[in-house]
Amino acid sequence: MKIGFLFSGQGAQYSNMGLDLYESDSIYRETVEQASALTGMDLGTIYRNENNELAQTVYVQPAIVTMSLGITRMLKRDLPQLDVRGMVGLSLGEYSALIAADSLDFENGMRVLKDRAMYMQSDAEKTDGAMAAVMKTDIDVIENICKKASNGSEVVCPANYNSPKQVVIGGNKAAVDRAIKLFHEQEIKNVIPLKVSGAFHTPLFKKASSLMGKRLANVQFEKTTVPVISNTTAQPFAPEKSREILTRQLTSPTHFHQCVDYMINNLEIDTVVEIGPGQTLSKFTKQIDKKIERYHIDNQSNYQKFIEASRG
Amino acid sequence: MTEQEIFGKVKDIVVEQLDVDADKVKMDSDIKEDLEADSLDVFEIMNELEDELDIKLEADEGVKTIKDVVEYVKKEVDAK
Structure with a gap:
């Protein structure tokens, strides 16, 4: 071994x-x-x-x-x-x-x-962080959607590149919600909001x-x-x-x-x-x-x- | 498909996804309690079943046991 x-x-x-x-x-x-x-x-x-x-x-x-x-x-x-x-x-x-x-x-x-x-x-405790797991989706697609869903004051970005099948995104709740909506608009249904206390590994x-x-x-x-x-x-x-x-x-x-x-x-x-x-x-x-x-x-x-x- | 055939499929996918021994997967096994799945695992299991059987499933359909999954899948397969 x-x-x-x-x-x-x-x-x-x-x-x-x-x-x-x-x-x-x-x-x-x-x-x-x-x-x-x-x-x-x-x-x-x-x-x-x-x-x-x-x-x-x-x-x-x-x-x-x-x-x-x-x-x-x-x-x-x-x-x-x-x-x-x-x-x-x-x-x-x-x-x-x-x-x-x-x-x-x-x-x-x-x-x-x-x-x-x-x-x-x-x-x-101070920020309104949220995270979501995105399954079986190309990294490029995920990164693109995150960019589109972010703006000057609210961000969402990839936080955990876990495996070929799973990437977790995280950021301000409003931006994460926008990203989830964009995934759904592109017929990507494999997005699961996670129960977390904050958006770890993000700005x-x-x-x-x-x-x-x-x-x-x-x-x-x-x-x-x-x-x-x-x-x-x-x-x-x-x-x-x-x-x-x-x-x-x-x-x-x-x-x-x-x-x-x-x-x-x-x-x-x-x-x-x-x-x-x-x-x-x-x-x-x-x-x-x-x-x-x-x-x-x-x-x-x-x-x-x-x-x-x-x-x- | 018969219930037994669906159970076979569900069992294969659960064994693969959760890394559990096949003999641990029974009709009355509680997916989260007995088989130690988290909600992402349940999601993936449903996803695999969708792909294999060409049906649509919701991961949060309130399934608790393997029997629940088998019955839910059977309902969707029959309705196809």
Whole structure:
């Protein structure tokens, strides 16, 4: 197995995620406890989601990254010989990847993430953002419609190039609505409005991006142990560029499709392992290249399944 | 088409779209709860069925279980 790790992004969360790992695995539990101390959040309670905490950007971001890192530590302990060729995280998941690849240390990473989540929540609350998934439609057509639907004060643009079959657009609600209307006028019916709290990866997050730039100014990035492919550039992160890229990340579209292509073509992966809640990224990978073997780990049972498969 | 034939089609598409084992897809499986589909998945499944069977379906037709999908598809196929 030549493996690419995929790290879940926001939107993949669900109630009680990772709690079976928390109960059964000491290194996982330790990770959650350390992250709780570093962020000043009670992640155990947040995972239970009894008061809908996971619907809030400010809580869900540290919760997902912590889960992904807890699982990564378990894998490092149980399968130290694993042939990991590269890593990609979707948006938020890029922090999981950079921490997993020792570019960003866990303590600083968690603190930065807490602030990132706060900046983003603030922009999400201040703007009238909306997003919609467009399926099976040419990128040129999508980009054209976005241009037509935007004007000086309201914008809509591609925000996530997820797979050959799915692009998500986002922007001011009025502009997104205009774009949806234009799609319908062109007989493109495969457009689904998404339930999101903001138009992530669009210019609507300008304020968060500028705050992020300041926040990252004194954060140290090391060389990654394996290539981590950036959503923003679709190239490996280089430590001297990471601050700038992570600042731009907030207002730039994600190129998950190209990132996976990079791992297939340049790092020769034949297997992906999605680490963190859900299996959205595995599904995108399947749409990108059916031949890639796929695993996802978000509970004890699929963790064991992967351990057994990797030992042949 | 018989209900059984439609079930076969739905099952193939669901297995492909959701990456689940074929024996997990039963008439009474809840698509979102048991098969862990999100609304985009439901949309894609409907889309595939439309293409394969040359019918028109709405993704938000209130389908919950596989049985709901099969019955909805059967209704549209019969009305063709």
